[in-house]
Amino acid sequence: MPGNSQRKGAVARKGKGNTAGSGGRVRRGLEGRGPTPKAEDRPYHAAHKAKARAERSASGRQTTPTTKRTGRPGSGPEWVIGRNAVLEAMEAEIPVKAAYVAEGAERDDRLREVFRLAAERSTPMLQVTRAELDRMTDGAIHQGLALQLPEYTYTHPDDLLAAALDAESETGRAPLVVALDSITDPRNLGAVIRSAAAFGASGVLIPERRAAGMTAAAWKTSAGAAARIPVARAVNLNRALRAYADAGFTLVGLDGEADTDLAAAEGITGPLVLVVGSEGSGLSRLVREACSTIAAIPISASVESLNAGVATGIALYEISRQRRVP
Template sequence: MPGNSQRKGAMRKPGTKKGAQVGSGGRRRKGLEGRGPTPKAEDRYKHPAQRKAQSAAKRAGSSGRTERGPRTRSKPANAPELLVGRNPVVEAMRAEIPATALYLAERTDLDDRVREAIRLAREQALPIQEVSRNELDRLTGGALHQGIGIAVPPFEYADINDLLEDAEERGQAPLLIALDGVQDPRNLGAVVRSAAAFGAHGVIVPERRASGMTATAWRTSAGAAARLPVAQVTNLSRALVALQKAGVFVVGLDADGDVALDELEGADEPLCIVVGSEGKGLSRLVAEKCDQLVSIPMAGDTESLNASVAASVALWQVASTRGREGLTQ
């Protein structure tokens, strides 16, 4: 409109117009660079994750512990012994180990192995329990279960005297196998299977620093653990001394043994064969308690055998010496 150019503020005063600006002179460089990577949630001021981390640090400080990162889930004390994994579960059920329940996680893929496990459970009148995956994680202590697990009851260990009495009732010389610090349950299960196959009257294991009859040992024994007694002792050295007082000859398998296994005398007498751990072999105290150390002759550069293999070889040698009577009990 005519006259608007004279309105107050419509025109700049002479000498106040800004000239052309070439650059900011570096004043905006920091803004262009940004603020760096986004901090973690626990590092952000007043973030819920930060408050949670601070509370955890206070609890750790008051209890004398230091935080060592995320923890694995611990298995509940009253949880059943679970054998997990599709192949192990099917193999265990084929061997008809004394299970109490079959656990299946919700929305588990029904492949051939899972279907066979379900079929075997129905044939064996075994309860089938469908649980959430989180619940199965809790029961297994966070183990990789592939959505399936089988529960077995706690193993009932025998007494050493029961092993000797069983041999006496059969009119046979006792043949026992003792394991010194064997920690792999698969080795234990294999030894139990071999002991049953070659006519032994029982297996002896220590209570500490050694594997017990877990679900894995049950499966590896292929059902032999249901037929052969296994005794668990507090102190293996004292148990061997007790056997010696009962008239049992104790021999230990050792690569530097005094005699070769096939030259062992008195194999047809009451006998206990002691097998050492997978890596260290016989412990010093146990070796000192043995009446004799024997070695298994081997050709070539092989230094030692697996614990379960060594036990099998020794049991076969003794059974062969005793004749077929021990194998047809």
């Protein structure tokens, strides 16, 4: 169709004389473009996105409402997606930036309860088209409802160190910090934060990479403690731990195979950083070398290891118990 496109090959060259009855010149000028792709094969077409979502559902991916984050953990706001997940997040009083509901979304008991909680807490409730909600949640199965969480503000490790020392001068109690080495389950992070707050720790220190961050799951498991205790994130955990050691803290690492019982470890009644490794690989080599002592929690031989969150809670109780002994 002459003059209808700027694409190469889409316009037939004009010949001399009368062009009526081109004799196939227009058809030959358009050769090579091939058949028009089906709508479902065009990446930016709605049919393509619908097909992709159907394939994910069929393969078992994202069949349960979940949370979603774009970019590196901690790099931006997180989305809580799906009616059950959104309602659970609202009931757990997780901080919410805004709630989004798709136009024409079916009203059910879950959605009505979310509306009620949003009204009680003055949470912005915004109505958008389903296509817009698809775009914001990157095509996830949102069931017409999603929450956007505010980006979590982490404390700098140096500021956490200063706050721990200030707390010692104000209360007279030895400061306590919990450091996590490569804990990747956000529920373990939330459980540790909850225990740290319960036993008077000044904060929790985590590495920036290859570790869980403050996601909705971590917020929920912390049962609100994440709003009361700072979480610091270190670019280099080993370097940050050595800075704490230079400031007078004893670094005690937990390891199930250590010979020293935690109850007998030296330095736990003074300024202390309790270092907990992942369930799989435990403490990394450099972090282990930075620790003053490696200690274990005695358990039955029939159990291979303790969950990192459970182990931290037990260790903090023992530390608290010893610090109360006259």
